[in-house]
Amino acid sequence: MDKKNKNKLDSQSKHLIIGVFAVLVLLTFSAVMLIAAFSFSEASKNPDMSVVDTQQDVSYQVQASTTAPSYTVGDTVTHSTLNNAVTNNNDSDNTEAPHIEKNDSAESTTQKVETISVEGLEEFTKTGDNYISDSPDNEFIELVVAEKGVDAEYLVAIYAVADLGNNFVLEFDDKRDESGKVIRSPKTLKRIYHINKEKQITTATGKPTGNDGVDYGTSIMTYYLVTEVVMPEYPDYFTEVG
Amino acid sequence: MGDMLVSIWSILANFGMDTGDIANKIGSIIAVDEKGDYTGTLAPLAEVPLVGSIILLFADIGNSAGQSGPTTIA
Numbered sequence: 081m082d083k084k085n086k087n088k089l090d091s092q093s094k095h096l097i098i099g100v101f102a103v104l105v106l107l108t109f110s111a112v113m114l115i116a117a118f119s120f121s122e123a124s125k126n127p128d129m130s131v132v133d134t135q136q137d138v139s140y141q142v143q144a145s146t147t148a149p150s151y152t153v154g155d156t157v158t159h160s161t162l163n164n165a166v167t168n169n170n171d172s173d174n175t176e177a178p179h180i181e182k183n184d185s186a187e188s189t190t191q192k193v194e195t196i197s198v199e200g201l202e203e204f205t206k207t208g209d210n211y212i213s214d215s216p217d218n219e220f221i222e223l224v225v226a227e228k229g230v231d232a233e234y235l236v237a238i239y240a241v242a243d244l245g246n247n248f249v250l251e252f253d254d255k256r257d258e259s260g261k262v263i264r265s266p267k268t269l270k271r272i273y274h275i276n277k278e279k280q281i282t283t284a285t286g287k288p289t290g291n292d293g294v295d296y297g298t299s300i301m302t303y304y305l306v307t308e309v310v311m312p313e314y315p316d317y318f319t320e321v322g
Numbered sequence: 323m324g325d326m327l328v329s330i331w332s333i334l335a336n337f338g339m340d341t342g343d344i345a346n347k348i349g350s351i352i353a354v355d356e357k358g359d360y361t362g363t364l365a366p367l368a369e370v371p372l373v374g375s376i377i378l379l380f381a382d383i384g385n386s387a388g389q390s391g392p393t394t395i396a
Contacts, residue, residue, distance in 0.1 A: 204341060209336060238333065244332065247329070248330070248333070272326075274325065274326040276325055297374070301364070301367070302327060309348065310337075
């Protein structure tokens with residue numbers, strides 16, 4: 081082969097290689113574009129996916145509520161829930177406030193919201209119905225009268241049915257109103273008796289002294305929950321509540 | 323130790339309340355001030371096991387509920 085023909089062949093080979101390379105580039109580019117178009121289409125159908133893909137920091141504006149936000153122990157709120165709360169913010173039918181767990185650490189849309197739980201306590205759900213009685217014949221009042229020597233006149237029982245051991249008897253001071261009736265108010269609450277399923281009694285005074293079977297922390301916490309939350313539920317039985 | 327608290331917790335749940343309702347009712351005795359510190363009669367008990375957990379839970383909820391306008395979660 082002479083030198084002239086060899087140069088011609090080299091030139092043809094170069095053109096062939098460039099041509100093949102160009103075709104490969106075009107095919108690759110087309111494939112990338114197709115994949116991108118498909119991803120965009122799927123993301124549009126699924127808002128969560130689009131949020132995850134963008135990896136943007138987001139400040140969630142939760143719908144304003146006239147009541148406190150509802151926290152339910154044991155539940156977990158996902159970002160899609162939060163996202164719905166945001167996107168439905170202007171929806172007039174969305175009157176229910178979003179139920180949200182502890183949410184002060186949501187730094188980005190891909191971070192899971194922390195679940196609130198109180199170790200040692202069961203899930204905060206209704207397990208029965210509460211009842212109240214000041215009858216001397218009430219079984220829990222009878223038990224306190226028998227075991228603690230307190231006159232039934234000072235006692236009010238609050239208990240749950242079915243009996244899961246959630247039974248309380250409140251004892252009040254000997255302070256009376258104009259008609260001579262014992263005043264049952266947060267100020268006159270003297271002791272709280274708890275009666276478990278085995279009918280064992282523990283006593284809380286809400287003070288450092290006089291507690292029986294409970295520590296001071298439990299005593300004062302129970303005392304305030306009874307005076308601030310439980311007693312106002314029964315305005316017919318207690319005064320100076322609510 | 324926790325029997326009494328577990329029981330009062332159940333009684334509260336039986337009323338149909340949620341923890342936001344309770345936080346509103348006891349907001350005068352446990353709250354979070356503008357510096358982020360816990361305040362109120364129950365604040366010194368924040369480190370007590372179980373009791374402290376409940377107190378801080380209600381304080382945080384009450385703090386969140388006490389904000390005016392929409393609650394911002396950032």
